[in-house]
Amino acid sequence: MAEHGMADDVEGPISNPLDQSEPLEAGSADNTTKTANPQAEILPGDSAITKAEKVERHGDTSTGDVSADFEHPAPKRRRLEQEPGSTAAGETEERPTRQKGVTPIRKEFLVSISRAAEHDHDEDAAEASGKTAQPHTVGGRGGKKKTPGGQNHNRQFGRSRDEIQLCMSRAKVDEFATSSCQFGEKCKYEHNIRKYLKDGKRADLDTFGSICPVWEVKGKCSAGWRCRFAGSHSKEVEREDGRKELVLVEKEKSDEQTNREDELEEEGVGVVNVISNAVKISLRKKHIETGRSDQYLKWMNEHNQDPTNGRVRPEPKAVPGLVDDEGIPINVNKSKGDPSGVHDNRAGYVEPPFRASEKRRIYYGPETPVLAPLTTQGNLPFRRLCVSLGAQVTWSEMAMGLPLLGGEKGEWALIKAHESETAPPAYSPKTPVLDYNRSRDSKFGVQIAANKPWLALKTTEILTTLCPQIRAIDLNCGCPIDLVCRQGAGSALLDSNAKLEKTLRGMNAVSGETPITVKIRMGTKDKHPTSEKLVQRLVIGGPEAQEHGEDPCGVAAITLHGRSKQQRYSRSADWQYIADCASLVKKLKSERSNITDTAREPDARDLPASSFSGTGEGLPYFCGNGDILSHVDYNAHLQDTGIDACMIARGALIKPWIFEEIAQNQYLDKSASERLGYIEQFARNGLEYWGSDEIGVGTTRRFLLEWLSFSCRYVPIGILDELPPKFGDRPPAFKGRSELETLLSSGDYRDWIKISEMFLGPAHKDFQFQPKHKSNSYEIEAEG
């Protein structure tokens, strides 16, 4: 669902935050004591010192007011090749019994309850699905009862706007340029650049070395005078007549560079899947045709399938006494497709109007950890950060079909991807995957939500036509939000298996070479899992399809989140159930030849764009999802359940370097300065994407705060008494190994604002923030 949009985006070099460290030691409160763990390996640090590191060393926040005593730098990365359950502090220490549900924090880092209470202040959240914010009372951990639900609704973010707004016709020109404002005298915006700079906007930011991050990468800044770093790309020059003019400065570039940038100016450098305003307007006016969907839907309509819900219409009743030549009862057919009104049951099925095109193959394997679709949180700057840390597959936030078809700007913004997401995922399978062409695969897929086959088909056709480089289109069948489910989308589809199958088959038919995937939960009702049956239907086709000799719906991958809709995030994800489904998929594969009609050889175009065995038989990849917080969880699930790949959601929000841990197969005890380095990287990504003017800075701040509402839940592994960290555990009040580390663990959104100010300067006076998910409750309501 669209939560943001706008702004041209530019690409730039990603500084490696790992280059900001110094060699320190693991598991100690200061850097003078060596770890007792003989397996702990201290990895060498690097020399580059960024703002993040300066802050940790000197408390120099420039614009923030974070307190300055950071004399205990945090330990560096360490290698802990430990089995789950072994101690982080050292093998020789006496191991306390791990208390269920409590994060095992070393006692020297525990603090009194008063500090915990300080963290809890922000618990006056709102009722879950109501549209009106209501007071929400929460006790301390294990304290009073909460009202149900986990979200603040109707959140306000204030407005980050200039005091006086500069007319767009003046934003990117030099002071003496003649005005091209079409509104002339009537224009309500400021045209005097000098006046605007003096009275209309806040002082330039002194973060990022006072250099505009957009200009630094792109050579020019599309915010022009409105940029919060305008001083870094402007100057005053004296003209021949002695007059002084304010001019914007562009970096010198070769002609080739300039040409390329002019070409990309409209689209935003480094961003793909950008749809022009003209196309969005055409969509709004319904001027863009969806011929394939129309044809397919017509067929559905004429041949017994209701395109509003995909159900096979009930067979008409037999007319008593009326039989054909062979004595078979004749039914009265009321469908439009049979004007005679007389219909033979046996001839009821007609082949679809066209076959699905042959699909681009995708790949999933242990080496492709997947970043889950994450509404609000999985924005482009965050995904870009995760890709830089090793995420191999990324998904857009869930985009709603209807606003996409209506050309809504905010929804189309969700489809944009960073160019780093267009690179293919890692690929090192034990046996090569038949017909897989890595150079044609990419990391980024788009997730959509739709409640009706027609909506899903048309959305798919439009998306694949306008953005052919999307890796795959995923249909969300897990979203538990009432607003979505009441309309029959999200996890409501789990209760309409036939409709879901038909929808997916239709999407596959109209998506050209783009593969279709699906993300499901275990079912809608708690303790009544139904997705095993659904998985079977998706892999081999449901009874209706089998009866008519139809091919399976052709999904390239199924991802199962091991929880029900009703369960939301309570209790752990059920990995046993995921394993059962994974083994069913395997079994179906081996039995497939018996199940499918042996008379018909499956056509390659009907086979999923997925894993192929040596015999060339296709089968969807099967991915598991739920509660992965470390490489240990990741490896264990891959090993024990027979899934092809793991999808990670909250684990990546809490510690985006989980992808790096997976690649290196080791815990990484990130120092507070390294963590701050990721925040800096996000801020940089955000300014490049949303822009460096007051609005762009405000948007970057808002989404940074959204992320910090999750990242504050990270408990540094260096202060843990026992590994692995677990999702169900809640930490008692603790302090970090440095003031910065303590600050990064704060659940108080005012501290998040302080952190944001280190990179984005003081928040605008009208900026507001209310966390979406209750900050310390460890319970969330999310869209999948």
Ligand SMILES: Cc1cc2nc3c(=O)[nH]c(=O)nc-3n(C[C@H](O)[C@H](O)[C@H](O)COP(=O)(O)O)c2cc1C
């Ligand atoms: C903030 C948030 C937003 C989410 N948005 C989506 C979404 O847009 N689409 C979706 O399929 N799942 C969404 N989910 C669900 C996750 O993709 C994932 O299935 C779920 O969180 C379980 O994985 P985890 O235990 O690794 O967090 C969201 C989850 C969270 C926490």
